[in-house]
Amino acid sequence: MELDSLYQEVILDHYKKPHHKGLPTGEIQVHHVNPNCGDEITLSLAIKEGKIQDLVWDGVGCSISQASASIMSDLVSGKSVAEAREALAQFTELMQSKGSLKGDEEVLEDAIALAGVSKFPARVKCALLSWMAFKDAAIQNGAIL
């Protein structure tokens, strides 16, 4: 079933038990919404010694948006700004690929499970919501992304 390429096991796992989800406590908190469906995310992080730290997010949303937030948090936490920048670039490209890319597991880790989303244009924004919030928060914390 085509649907299974969208809802991979690892996505549902993250959806059921999201990582890094909690009450964001950082001074700079970003709030992003998906105006089409009303999904929301609040996110804060810190950048210490050039590395992404203390990333916490909270929000409501569909399985794709929740799983994507969880996967993204795992992926960038502890990474250098440069590594995060590369992951963000590759993930954005993957989402816009309309199913033509698989994603580089070395860089994207669990996020390659979201490759199937790119075949469902209306869901791409769900997957990108947390990444855009991350980007915004990192920039506000002084990172060049």
Next chain:
Amino acid sequence: MELDSLYQEVILDHYKKPHHKGLPTGEIQVHHVNPNCGDEITLSLAIKEGKIQDLVWDGVGCSISQASASIMSDLVSGKSVAEAREALAQFTELMQSKGSLKGDEEVLEDAIALAGVSKFPARVKCALLSWMAFKDAAIQNGAIL
């Protein structure tokens, strides 16, 4: 030629030598325009002993609008308000008839020459411009039209 039903001899005669055209001198002057083409008419009249008097008009416009003003002035001048009302009603009906009516010569006199206009919807307003100005002026002079 279909055109000859529109531009009847009597219309062109009135166009070349319009009657009652001059400088309106009445206290109440009405000014009407046809916004589609910019044609204008200024008209004044008096009602004395229940009769239309001193009707004078000035304006710029196409042959149909000029001839119609001339014909209308001839027709209603000296007539009672009731007669003018009837002529106005019949002329309006004639113009909206899309060529299906010929007009009653007893009532409309030369104005039946304008019957052909009703087959050219874009010109109906040209023919009606002066009549509407007349109606407006008569009402402003206290007539019930």
Next chain:
Amino acid sequence: MSSILDVARIKRDFPIFQAEMRGGKRLVFLDSGATSQKPIQVMDAEREFYSKHNAAVHRGSYYLAEQASEAYEGARARVAAFLDVSAEEVIFTKSATESLNLLAVSFERSTGMLGINAGDEIVVSELEHHANLLPWQQLAKRTGAVLKWFEMNPDGSLDLSDIDRVITPRCKVVAITHLSNVLGSVPDIAPIIAAAHAVGAVFVLDGCQSVPHQPIDIATLDIDFLVFSGHKALGPTGIGVLWGRAQLLEQMEPYLYGGSMIETVTMTGATWASAPKKFEAGVPNMAQAVGLAAGLEYLSEVGLPSIHNWEMQLTDHAIRGLNSIEGVKVIGPQGIENRGGVISFVIAGLHPHDVGQVMDQYGVAVRTGHHCAWPLIRKLGLAGTTRASFYLYNEMADVDVFLESVIGARDYFGKR
């Protein structure tokens, strides 16, 4: 039963039902609340206009221009006949959204009874689509007027218990939906209209979800303005209607300025034509007006009472079905009293987006989210709903596939 439509015959007029959905599935279109599908008659009417009568209306005296004007004004006359009003009261806009913005901006620019000034009150409800909330909310912000609203009860009706506090002598405009596009509920507008008129306010009815689906009688309703969108009524995209009482339209300032809406123009000033031209600046959406007239004609031929009756049968079947599925909850009115053919529901533990995605796999087109009525969704404490809405081309079998797909959605996530 006479009220059962010949849906099989109707469907043949709608080419979209030959299109294949994901996985080769047939289309079960349950999103007519967002936009309707188009019968071939509407497409043909537009094509005929372009092929035989196309010219700028009101601006030429040549043959084609006469034909175009006749087609366009003929369309206006047919819309007027459909609404049982006079043609001069029918204004073509691009959408219901534009119709409502036109009203708000025209009131802002007008003086007298219709003018909106600081301290005036404008009343809406929590049921409203953004299109019937934001123009008024922003008008209030710009002018210093006060936006007030009727609250919604959990069943989708309006709380009228404080009607005298909501509609006061300062009220200038009351704008309410005829039928909720989220819940399908029908607010009790009669007392609201009476209260509005009692204080000298005008009443604007958002007929987007009612006009295409049921007979409505403007005179009995005693409303002052009505708006609806062509694309939800079998018509083309890019056309909407604003109906208003002649003597109100006369007092109103224009909304769009440009060609064909003027009486005279100089560099420093201008005067306006009378309605409807005053509100239709520019070369209008001629082909879309002609197409909309064809769409409304199609509806009249099938018969709005029969369409409404059929939609309610579909709705009844769907609600009963949903209520029998464990974990599924219908939001809003639970029966078919006081409602139209729009149903919102949620599945416990699932996000509407995920629900809709699985249903799509069955060929079922439903809408998910806040349905452009975010305050309503927030009031219900939800993240959104899944919404099915019916129209004349839906068969009873569509409801069965729909119910099957709802179970499928629940189980797809439940099992894993």
Next chain:
Amino acid sequence: MSSILDVARIKRDFPIFQAEMRGGKRLVFLDSGATSQKPIQVMDAEREFYSKHNAAVHRGSYYLAEQASEAYEGARARVAAFLDVSAEEVIFTKSATESLNLLAVSFERSTGMLGINAGDEIVVSELEHHANLLPWQQLAKRTGAVLKWFEMNPDGSLDLSDIDRVITPRCKVVAITHLSNVLGSVPDIAPIIAAAHAVGAVFVLDGCQSVPHQPIDIATLDIDFLVFSGHKALGPTGIGVLWGRAQLLEQMEPYLYGGSMIETVTMTGATWASAPKKFEAGVPNMAQAVGLAAGLEYLSEVGLPSIHNWEMQLTDHAIRGLNSIEGVKVIGPQGIENRGGVISFVIAGLHPHDVGQVMDQYGVAVRTGHHCAWPLIRKLGLAGTTRASFYLYNEMADVDVFLESVIGARDYFGKR
């Protein structure tokens, strides 16, 4: 000669040319300045949208909604490619008239550099169509800003001798036509654009008569906003375009409020999506956007340089012909320098309405009157003109019938 179009082949794509005019005459359509005829490719594009992809864009995640969004955003991308700009800068409106009103009202609501306040100055010209005069004139009236304008010379050019008095540091907006819809004259906009930018004003180009007829290069022109209408560019009625620089669109307040243009909404406030969505409230004119993209594609395939070249050949022939007819006077530029394929003329002693009526008898469709540019006509001291305008489907033989009909008109009244 490579620049001669294969008009016979082109005409076959336009079904209207099979229609019969009065007295069985063939159509000689010389009113493309008012609206263009439509090729079958445009009608087919709309029909394909309705038959295969019709659903509300941006609002559903089901298959058809994805298709509709792709079709609509695809159309935007194609319009952007045609204009050589980025897609986020292309806003679909219902007409050029709406595009211009959008700008005026958005500036009224905006603050900062683009906001219009009392004492600010807005500059237009005497050449303008009512659509590029009235929105600014009325904006000035509402806000206390001052409307100023460039005067027109008798040849249809603009008098720039007092440019420094017209465009002063108080100027916020300059809005000028690219090509006069009455005279066909092309004002010298380069110094005006430079003067506007020198004082920090934005420059709005009315491209209604240029964009469909010749290649235009936004970057070289160095303009800030461009408007044009789809229906004059082979596209459907009911669609217009507004292009604006991204960083300006970002600062601008919305024009229409409703669905799909929001970021968040509560009963008391709202925030907006970014452009282009911010300016496209409601279910958009989807099919018309798709149709317009097909129209522009048609133009690109034939080639705008060739179209322009051909139009100028037709114009040259027509002007020479008119000048050789006794009693006929061409108004505006007398040659083909600095002009487009739009020609106004008068016949001594005859009213344009009567002239057009006789020409109609020959199957010739021309427009008569003030052409929605009344101040221009008044400045020339005329009651109106008769106007012929050319497009890619006009043959040289059309010009011959046109000239014959002009003589016919003169003689019809002269003889009697």
